[in-house]
Amino acid sequence: MEIRLTGWKGLAAGIAILAFLGYQFHAARASLDSAGREVVEQWLAAEYQRYHLSRTDLDDAQRAALLLAAADVDIVSLDARGKPESLAVRVEIEPGAAHPPGSPSIRYFRMEHSLLTGWHHRGRLRPWQYYLTLF
Numbered sequence: 001m002e003i004r005l006t007g008w009k010g011l012a013a014g015i016a017i018l019a020f021l022g023y024q025f026h027a028a029r030a031s032l033d034s035a036g037r038e039v040v041e042q043w044l045a046a047e048y049q050r051y052h053l054s055r056t057d058l059d060d061a062q063r064a065a066l067l068l069a070a071a072d073v074d075i076v077s078l079d080a081r082g083k084p085e086s087l088a089v090r091v092e093i094e095p096g097a098a099h100p101p102g103s104p105s106i107r108y109f110r111m112e113h114s115l116l117t118g119w120h121h122r123g124r125l126r127p128w129q130y131y132l133t134l135f
Contacts (some may be wrong), residue, residue, distance in 0.1 A: 006108035070098035
C-alpha cells in the first residue's frame with residue numbers, strides 16, 4: 001500500500017504536522033507553571049544550603065545568615081522544551097549573596113509532571129541535551 005500526498009492533500013498534511021509541532025512546543029512552555037517554578041527554586045535553595053553547610057571557614061552566625069539568604073533564589077528566566085510529562089528546563093538565576101562561587105548562573109534540569117503528585121526534579125542536564133530536546 002502506497003500513500004501519496006500531493007496537491008492540496010499534501011499541503012493539508014504539512015499544515016497539520018506544523019500545527020501539531022507548534023502545539024507541542026507551546027504546551028511544553030506553558031506547562032511549567034508556578035508549581036514547577038517553586039520546585040526549581042526549592043532545589044536550588046537546597047543546593048545552596050548544602051554548599052554552605054559543608055563549609056568549614058564560617059562561624060555559626062555567618063553560616064546562619066547564608067542559609068537564610070539561600071532560601072531566596074531569584075529566577076530571572078525559566079524556559080522549557082520537550083513533552084509536558086518530561087521537560088528539559090533551562091533556568092537563569094540572578095546570583096545572590098548565597099550563590100556559591102564558581103556556580104553557573106544558567107542551569108539545565110530534567111523535570112517530570114504527574115497529575116497525582118505534581119512536579120519532580122529528575123536531575124541535571126548538559127546544555128547540549130537541553131538544546132537537542134525537541135519532544
